Amino acid sequence: MINYDYILVGGGASGLMMAYRMSKDSFFDNKKILIIDKEKKTANDRTWCFWEKNEGEWDDVLAKTWQKIQFKSEIHSLEGSILPYQYKMIRSEKFYHKIWNQLANKTNITFVEEAVLSIHQEENSARVVTSSATFHSKVVINSIVFSDESKKQTKFPVLQQHFVGFFIKTLEDSFNNESATFMDFKIPQKGNTRFMYILPYSENEALFEYTLFSENLLPISEYETEIENYLREKNITNFTITEKEKGSIPMTCYHFWKNNSENIIHIGTAGGWSKASTGFTFKNTTKKTSKLITHLKENKPLQLFHKIDKFWFYDLLMLDILHEKNYLGSTLFGELFKRTSLHNILKFLDEETSFLEDLKILLKMPPANFIRAIFKRIF
Numbered sequence: 001m002i003n004y005d006y007i008l009v010g011g012g013a014s015g016l017m018m019a020y021r022m023s024k025d026s027f028f029d030n031k032k033i034l035i036i037d038k039e040k041k042t043a044n045d046r047t048w049c050f051w052e053k054n055e056g057e058w059d060d061v062l063a064k065t066w067q068k069i070q071f072k073s074e075i076h077s078l079e080g081s082i083l084p085y086q087y088k089m090i091r092s093e094k095f096y097h098k099i100w101n102q103l104a105n106k107t108n109i110t111f112v113e114e115a116v117l118s119i120h121q122e123e124n125s126a127r128v129v130t131s132s133a134t135f136h137s138k139v140v141i142n143s144i145v146f147s148d149e150s151k152k153q154t155k156f157p158v159l160q161q162h163f164v165g166f167f168i169k170t171l172e173d174s175f176n177n178e179s180a181t182f183m184d185f186k187i188p189q190k191g192n193t194r195f196m197y198i199l200p201y202s203e204n205e206a207l208f209e210y211t212l213f214s215e216n217l218l219p220i221s222e223y224e225t226e227i228e229n230y231l232r233e234k235n236i237t238n239f240t241i242t243e244k245e246k247g248s249i250p251m252t253c254y255h256f257w258k259n260n261s262e263n264i265i266h267i268g269t270a271g272g273w274s275k276a277s278t279g280f281t282f283k284n285t286t287k288k289t290s291k292l293i294t295h296l297k298e299n300k301p302l303q304l305f306h307k308i309d310k311f312w313f314y315d316l317l318m319l320d321i322l323h324e325k326n327y328l329g330s331t332l333f334g335e336l337f338k339r340t341s342l343h344n345i346l347k348f349l350d351e352e353t354s355f356l357e358d359l360k361i362l363l364k365m366p367p368a369n370f371i372r373a374i375f376k377r378i379f
């Protein structure tokens with residue numbers, strides 16, 4: 001039997017961030033820690049963006065920061081400063097390297113490259129079964145989505161934030177790289193919530209992501225054609241595609257944490273850490289991994305880690321509306337950006353607003369849909 005104090009099942013963003021925090025805290029120096037992943041993440045497999053005030057702990061791996069953002073819709077368009085916030089971009093390769101470099105100094109943290117088949121709560125411990133071994137631990141911190149229970153249930157709607165992105169390079173300077181486009185809804189909506197997300201990281205390089213908040217994925221060719229159409233409309237014709245990326249992030253208020261048990265806790269997307277109304281996960285992960293470290297050190301029950309708050313309910317209303325009337329996204333976000341300052345929108349999406357501030361934002365939204373959604377949920 002192979003025993004550990006902690007096993008991190010999955011070594012992606014959240015698993016590695018947990019390992020990084022454990023490696024920096026002397027409390028864990030005499031603990032035996034194992035990370036298991038089917039592949040050791042070292043290459044660029046995704047681009048993470050998030051916002052925070054001023055300097056932050058990932059600044060040494062940033063690829064780019066913006067102090068201005070743009071929003072475009074038929075209702076309202078704007079470009080504005082978000083200071084003291086900054087919109088920050090990380091290419092995952094640098095993040096992975098930073099963490100693996102830190103872990104290289106820790107003899108108590110080891111890595112096994114294997115597919116995990118299942119995890120099990122036993123009496124007073126947890127068991128992890130991989131393709132060739134079984135491991136036991138007092139605490140299993142899991143970031144792999146093993147079941148499709150969240151998709152099958154019908155209590156909470158499940159949308160996806162799904163996208164395909166082109167990293168493009170133009171011959172001439174073509175972009176204003178001082179401003180990132182958060183959402184450009186001025187594209188055919190086709191009955192959905194569809195927008196272009198643009199990250200210009202130099203004057204002739206940018207990431208264009210054709211993004212939907214909707215239930216069903218599209219054929220890859222459709223996202224790609226839409227990006228090509230968009231670039232043509234903007235007279236960007238002389239370019240090369242240097243890289244592509246795609247993703248699909250669950251948007252749901254499903255209780256991922258209900259499967260947390262005495263010795264197993266689910267984290268990252270598998271733990272419900274992706275914000276249901278936007279899909280943003282990275283910033284949440286930086287906050288929640290810090291909290292989880294404290295929780296582990298205080299030896300508190302794992303089932304008590306997750307707490308439902310008012311933001312969960314706001315996200316639920318938004319998802320109920322978008323699930324029923326997927327075409328409304330452009331209007332809802334248009335109204336939000338028209339009537340609320342960029343600073344307050346970012347604070348609200350960061351789940352850091354007071355109840356009074358929430359009311360100021362929510363009462364400016366088109367009331368009919370929200371009141372209907374509240375009544376439907378309550379009754």
Ligand SMILES: Cc1cc2nc3c(=O)[nH]c(=O)nc-3n(C[C@H](O)[C@H](O)[C@H](O)COP(=O)(O)OP(=O)(O)OC[C@H]3O[C@@H](n4cnc5c(N)ncnc54)[C@H](O)[C@@H]3O)c2cc1C
Nearest residue numbers: 010012013014037038048049115116247268269280281282
């Ligand atoms: C392309 C892309 C771009 C994104 N951009 C942003 C963004 O800009 N901002 C933001 O906030 N969020 C973004 N997200 C969402 C989110 O931040 C990421 O998905 C993030 O990586 C989630 O972290 P995680 O630890 O939950 O999952 P992951 O990082 O996916 O880690 C899970 C790990 O589990 C491993 N694994 C899976 N199955 C098995 C198995 N059976 N056995 C062993 N190992 C297994 C995988 O190899 C992986 O390393 C993006 C997601 C994608 C896909």
